[in-house]
Amino acid sequence: MSSQNRPMHDRWSFSQIVGALPPSVPFVPPEALERRMGRALRLRVGANESNFGASPRARAAMREAADGIHWYGDPEGYALREALAQKHGVHSSEIALGSGIDDLLGLFVRLFINPGDPVVTSLGAYPTFNYHVEGYGGLLHTVPYRDDCEDLQALDEIARRKEPKLVYVANPDNPMGTWHHREALAALAANLPERSVLLLDEAYADFAPEEALLNPDVNGARVVHLRTFSKAHGMAGARIGYAIAPRALVEGLDKIRNHFGINRVALAGALASLGDVSYIDSVVADVELGKEEYARLAQSLGTRTVPSATNFVALDVGSGTRARALVGALLERGVFVRMPSVAPLDRCIRITVGPAPERALLADEVRTAWQEV
Numbered sequence: 001m002s003s004q005n006r007p008m009h010d011r012w013s014f015s016q017i018v019g020a021l022p023p024s025v026p027f028v029p030p031e032a033l034e035r036r037m038g039r040a041l042r043l044r045v046g047a048n049e050s051n052f053g054a055s056p057r058a059r060a061a062m063r064e065a066a067d068g069i070h071w072y073g074d075p076e077g078y079a080l081r082e083a084l085a086q087k088h089g090v091h092s093s094e095i096a097l098g099s100g101i102d103d104l105l106g107l108f109v110r111l112f113i114n115p116g117d118p119v120v121t122s123l124g125a126y127p128t129f130n131y132h133v134e135g136y137g138g139l140l141h142t143v144p145y146r147d148d149c150e151d152l153q154a155l156d157e158i159a160r161r162k163e164p165k166l167v168y169v170a171n172p173d174n175p176m177g178t179w180h181h182r183e184a185l186a187a188l189a190a191n192l193p194e195r196s197v198l199l200l201d202e203a204y205a206d207f208a209p210e211e212a213l214l215n216p217d218v219n220g221a222r223v224v225h226l227r228t229f230s231k232a233h234g235m236a237g238a239r240i241g242y243a244i245a246p247r248a249l250v251e252g253l254d255k256i257r258n259h260f261g262i263n264r265v266a267l268a269g270a271l272a273s274l275g276d277v278s279y280i281d282s283v284v285a286d287v288e289l290g291k292e293e294y295a296r297l298a299q300s301l302g303t304r305t306v307p308s309a310t311n312f313v314a315l316d317v318g319s320g321t322r323a324r325a326l327v328g329a330l331l332e333r334g335v336f337v338r339m340p341s342v343a344p345l346d347r348c349i350r351i352t353v354g355p356a357p358e359r360a361l362l363a364d365e366v367r368t369a370w371q372e373v
């Protein structure tokens, strides 16, 4: 075989870790579904993007920043980190910016995990964390959900046995939308082995009740809070999020992060969005109405939605087989939703809650598709 025709894996010698990884696609994007179907989706409610859009102030700031796009963004993210520090009552040296939580998850895994190091999470939790753990050769230890919640007690027990450097929990949770009281999270954090860090993914913090949110008392605790502008702030495409973490960890990230990885449009948009509290409040209030509507829709279908502290609902379809069929039937009708990956969570489909006209259309489509499965 000439070298030109040889498959890639013969020509290149990947690192041992990457060479051993199976090909993986953590998320099939809606764009790929559209290409596959040869037509546009009518409703994009599968990735918890906010179809309310970004705040008008954020959009104006981003348009203005686009005119300066020939300049790199501030790699220290000074203005935004100061604003975030003020919002959370911490010092700006305890704020790290990233291109979304997904980026920060990868950085924290890289910061801590040597090949073979144990890591603890829930079976069926948000998949990007696992993706990064595998990419750096960590060993995942998982515990199943209990009653549609991440099982903090089981996480506690396995963490004390495996002594992982990282324990990952999303609160509120994705894919189920459930949440734990901050005291339960504080207890988990306090019980962890001395060298463990709790990566607390708070992507849905803006939608959560006060009691769900552990105070970022980062100096004493071994807790990293991860937040994003992708959900309530409606800026998923801008790719910007942050961690509230002990200063030593922020300094650790400074050794490995992609310094110009956050673009200046995103920085400007995030700062403006932080300043538009009433817009975010209005989105959260409308999502609350939408969740009530979807609960009533479920009731009319003889089922329920799982009570949610996020911008999505898990609609109980009864079984994994039926849920998969419903996801397929909805896609046929141009409606993109996703579903949890493991039983018994996979008896549900996950629907993002958007503005009222979209909700009315979605309800019609679900009612029709429900009859087909």
Ligand SMILES: *Cc1c(COP(=O)(O)O)cnc(C)c1O
Pocket: 048, 099, 100, 101, 102, 103, 126, 170, 173, 174, 201, 203, 227, 228, 229, 230, 236, 240, 241
């Ligand atoms: C949406 C989501 C993310 C992704 O956040 P980005 O900031 O867009 O990377 C992370 N974690 C959870 C639990 C999510 O639902």
